[in-house]
Amino acid sequence: GPPPPPPPPPPPPLEARPPLRLRDRVASPSPPPRRSPLLRLLSSQQDPHSPPPLASPSPPPRVGRRSSAGSAAVRDALVQARRLAEEHKQVLDLLESLVSEEEEEEEEEE
Structure with missing residues (x-):
């Protein structure tokens, strides 16, 4: 008769199989990190409503002549850069004051 089918x-x-529990742990998303109020303040500094001045379409400058539109865009960019620098300085001052407060607290504890 025909040969029996192979078993x-x-x-x-069990050792050869990948442990399911470990794979599940990797696949599950980690909980989002708790945002500190300082981080929230930093992200609120970036105003999403004000578009960068370079994003606005400006007419191509005429060859051989500096167009007034071009220099106006540069001036806008300069004003915005100064404003951003001012905001960054405020944030830096805040950070420094927070750090110095923490250091003073540590000294008081001892």
Whole structure:
């Protein structure tokens, strides 16, 4: 008669199988980090409503002549850069004052 069908291969030993629990742990998203109020303040400094001046379409400057539109855009960019620098300085001052306050507290504890 015909030969009997080959027996099915035995299941691999448990050690060879990847541990399911570990894979699940990796796949699950980690909880979002708690945002400190300082971070929130820093992100609120970037105003999403004010578009960068370079994003506005300006007419191409005429060859051989500085167009007034071009210099106006440069001036706008300069004004915005100064404003940003001022805001960054305020944030830096705030950070420094927070750090110095923490250091003073540590000295008082001892």
